[in-house]
Amino acid sequence: MFHEKTSVLVLISLVGYCLGVKVCPTESDYNNLFSTKCSENPDAGASPKEIVDRWNISTQTEHYLVTSDGYVFLVVQCVPYIEDLSAAAVVLGHGIALNSRGYLNMKNNTLVYNLLIHKHQVYLINFRGTIFSTNTTNGISIDQFEYWTFTYEHLGLEEVAITISLAKNITNRKVVYVGFSLGTTAAFALCSLKPIFCKEALVGIVALAPVAYLDILIPSALGLLAPIWPVNEHFVKEKYNGRIMPRNENELKLYTSNSISMKIFYNERILFFGNNPGSIPWQYYPVCIINNPDAIGHNVVEHFDQNILAAQFRRFDYKDKNKNTAVYGTPDPPNYAVPDISVKVSLMTGKNDLLATEKNALKLWNNLSLSARCTFHSIDEPNFTHENFMQHEYLFEKLVNPALTIIKNMEGGICS
DSSP: OHHHHHHHHHHHHHHHHHHOOEEOSSHHHHTOTTOSSOEEOTTTTOOHHHHHHHHOSEEEEEEEEEOTTSBEEEEEEEEESSOOTTSOOEEEEOOTTOOGGGGTTTGGGSHHHHHHHTTOOEEEEEOTTSTTOOOBSSSOOTTSGGGGOOOHHHIIIIIIHHHHHHHHHHHTSOEEEEEETHHHHHHHHHHHHOHHHHHHHEEEEEEESOOSOOOTTOSSHHHHHGGGHHHHHHHHHHHHTTEESOOOHHHHHHHTSSHHHHHHHHHHHHHHHOOOTTOSOTTTHHHHHHHSOOOEEHHHHHHHHHHHHHTSOBOOOOSOHHHHHHHHSSSSOOBOOGGGOOSEEEEEEOTTOSSSOHHHHHHHHHHSOTTTEEEEEEOSOTTOOSGGGTOOTTHIIIIIHHHHHHHHHHHTTOOO
16 A cells, blocks of 8 residues: 555656646645646746736836846846835845745735735845846856855845845835845845945835844754854865755756655755744645745855854954955954944744744844834744745735834834
8 A cells, every 4th residue: 555655656746747836725636646626836937027927916127236246136126006106115135045036925925915015116136146146247157166255244235235226216215125034134234334324225124034143052953053064164165166055946846746745845944944834835835845945155154154153243254364354454253233223123033933033033132222123023923933934824914914014114103
């Protein structure tokens, strides 16, 4: 009986792989070749623009922008058909090893969809090195080790700052920045280093699963692995040529072929981000598996590792005191001046987020100046994980609706 069931699953996997990415309403439907409830979802593998175009509520424009160090990155501008000119534009920065599609996979349950419904312009950043941002003007190829030497500080000072300026210049008013995970880290780095720029350009920052302060005691496997990263760093650099977690479309597609392989994909991530069984609807999970995973540079990982081991939010250590002195004016990298952040900051945390823990979010909150503290919102669910910020059965109720309220209040100068 076991072998018969295994043979059926293998057959289903092969058929699914050949036919494309199917989505089904229940687990059992994925394992039934003859289920009439399944269909192919065109969002799987589609670009951010293609996904939002299908919503038919806004007009999308792709902007390929260039950083000062020669990286080309994609920003997708979404303008609602009916725009409220008094509503602030919202710039969104995605998480680590993701791209902007993470904000889009659950359609009308997503923050992006509902921002557009509420007549905000939306700007979706795709950080350098992700699938939609692979070109350069500096002659360095994405396949070269040198491409991947940037840190999260570069993402903040370049991609985030450039996109904020773009949105502000187009709309002629201050904008709201929403970041998730890495997207929050980049913004905090930017606004601690350039507080005047942020004060002049931003209404405020809404940080989903904020990551600034980290330590070796975080329950995520990243905390356990942090001490051995320096030992394995050279091996990782050599094996992947600086690119961590490169996308493998064929492998990701295999994961979506039946419910067991999807559970394997989910279980591989539990130790890093937290476990909330059944929180991701079956009809969306294959699209999340195909669209979300993306590459990240080794120095971004190295930067986070340094912060974990130091239990500080500090600038990148080049491990060369002469270079540190040349860049920072001191032989050791300084901490980011979090109290210098001069815009309103709202934090949204998950109680079962193993990476962006509520304890470390409180440390960030307490280091912000009193004038910068807007709201500290803990998601109302005991098992809410890091990944649940992007996909959850009740994403609208748990995250999107509170975030919309926070943004509206920020625009009105209200923090409560």
